Amino acid sequence: MATYILCHRHEPAECRFAFAAWRGFDSPLRHGRALASCGRNGQAADARHTIFWTVEAADASAALGYLPAYLTSRTEVVHVAEVPIP
Numbered sequence: 001m002a003t004y005i006l007c008h009r010h011e012p013a014e015c016r017f018a019f020a021a022w023r024g025f026d027s028p029l030r031h032g033r034a035l036a037s038c039g040r041n042g043q044a045a046d047a048r049h050t051i052f053w054t055v056e057a058a059d060a061s062a063a064l065g066y067l068p069a070y071l072t073s074r075t076e077v078v079h080v081a082e083v084p085i086p
């Protein structure tokens, strides 16, 4: 297993669809919590929304499979590991 950051972006007008897409989708991320700019107070109304998940998966494809299809096309998958910061 490896660690990946899933970085999904959508336009403000797509927000409700990005959340509705989870209905009926089986994923270990469901009913969990994520860091997101969606609904953040003080955010510019036209600012793109971003949601981040940190997941453990066998590979990048498996990590992306945790998200519904509506989200995957606009999601960057980054393989990460802890490193010491000098």
Ligand SMILES: [Zn+2]
Binding pocket: 010, 011, 012, 014, 015, 016, 018, 037, 038, 039, 049, 050
């Ligand atoms: Zn949003």
